[in-house]
Amino acid sequence: MKIAIIGTGNLGLSIAKGLIKNNTTTSLYLTKRNTESIENWEEYGNVKVTADNREAVKKSDILIFAVQPNQFESILKEINDLLHENHVVISTITGFKIERMESILGSDTNIIRSMPNTAISVGKSMTCLCANEKGKKRIQLAEAIFNGLGTSIIIEERLMQAATVICASGIAFWMRLIRATTQGAIQLGFDAEEAQQMAMQTCAGAANLLIQGGNHPEQEIDKVTTPRGCTIEGLNEMEHQGLSSSLIRGIVASFNKINQIAEK
Numbered sequence: 001m002k003i004a005i006i007g008t009g010n011l012g013l014s015i016a017k018g019l020i021k022n023n024t025t026t027s028l029y030l031t032k033r034n035t036e037s038i039e040n041w042e043e044y045g046n047v048k049v050t051a052d053n054r055e056a057v058k059k060s061d062i063l064i065f066a067v068q069p070n071q072f073e074s075i076l077k078e079i080n081d082l083l084h085e086n087h088v089v090i091s092t093i094t095g096f097k098i099e100r101m102e103s104i105l106g107s108d109t110n111i112i113r114s115m116p117n118t119a120i121s122v123g124k125s126m127t128c129l130c131a132n133e134k135g136k137k138r139i140q141l142a143e144a145i146f147n148g149l150g151t152s153i154i155i156e157e158r159l160m161q162a163a164t165v166i167c168a169s170g171i172a173f174w175m176r177l178i179r180a181t182t183q184g185a186i187q188l189g190f191d192a193e194e195a196q197q198m199a200m201q202t203c204a205g206a207a208n209l210l211i212q213g214g215n216h217p218e219q220e221i222d223k224v225t226t227p228r229g230c231t232i233e234g235l236n237e238m239e240h241q242g243l244s245s246s247l248i249r250g251i252v253a254s255f256n257k258i259n260q261i262a263e264k
């Protein structure tokens with residue numbers, strides 16, 4: 001696979017890390033306006049770093065765009081004349097509709113919208129995908145790429161903003177929960193390093209119980225909550241303080257904000 005990442009910032013670099021770990025790319029172009037901070041990536045034999053988006057597009061088949069929304073339109077215009085039948089355009093851009101991409105590139109272009117998260121750097125991204133009519137024939141290719149870097153599902157385009165909140169922003173939400181648990185553990189007497197290890201491994205264990213076991217969270221909670229025990233005492237206090245409610249409200253606030261941004 002000849003892949004180009006156009007815009008190698010936080011997300012683009014995370015994708016590059018995952019791809020390099022996977023070792024499935026024949027060539028990987030990384031573009032950025034100022035390439036200084038990523039030039040060392042050329043130490044990997046098949047990686048080329050450049051500020052020239054057109055060069056990257058010419059030399060690649062799969063084009064993953066990871067620039068800020070306000071930078072995207074001009075970049076699409078810059079490379080449009082180079083696109084051919086084999087190119088697959090994969091956007092990670094928040095709030096940038098397929099319709100808008102088609103208005104620049106034409107509906108004859110293979111267009112896929114993706115919403116990965118930064119856990120793609122460690123092969124654990126939850127990625128949501130959708131495509132235009134033409135791109136639907138190539139969505140299996142996108143699935144193969146993103147399944148190699150975690151898990152992917154195909155969703156309707158109207159749900160992409162919601163997917164951004166749950167999956168992309170979700171990384172930050174879960175980090176905060178892990179940090180709060182770590183702070184609690186320190187207060188109970190563990191040093192910071194032990195506390196974080198305990199918090200993150202317990203979090204991974206809980207997620208894996210659901211991923212591998214397929215149960216509803218409450219079924220797993222029932223196995224832990226001894227009647228009149230410490231777990232239910234803690235859980236109920238957390239709910240009295242609004243744990244579930246605050247998470248749901250945060251998710252909805254994030255969703256409202258993303259819709260505001262998309263309207264601009």
Ligand SMILES: NC(=O)C1=CN([C@@H]2O[C@H](COP(=O)(O)OP(=O)(O)OC[C@H]3O[C@@H](n4cnc5c(N)ncnc54)[C@H](O)[C@@H]3O)[C@@H](O)[C@H]2O)C=CC1
Pocket residue numbers: 006007008009010011012031032033034053066067068069071075092093094115116117118168169
């Ligand atoms: N950071 C995240 O966790 C996620 C971000 N996204 C979306 O991905 C996109 C990128 O986000 P971030 O990586 O956080 O932003 P960022 O600002 O870290 O990265 C954007 C990169 O694009 C480069 N760039 C700007 N103009 C360019 C041009 N003309 N040619 C080549 N490169 C250019 C910048 O130098 C920068 O390195 C955004 O649209 C965001 O909504 C989606 C999912 C998760």
Ligand SMILES: O=C(O)[C@@H]1CCC=N1
Pocket residue numbers: 094164168169
């Ligand atoms: O916070 C943001 O707006 C972007 C979109 C998802 C992750 N970062």
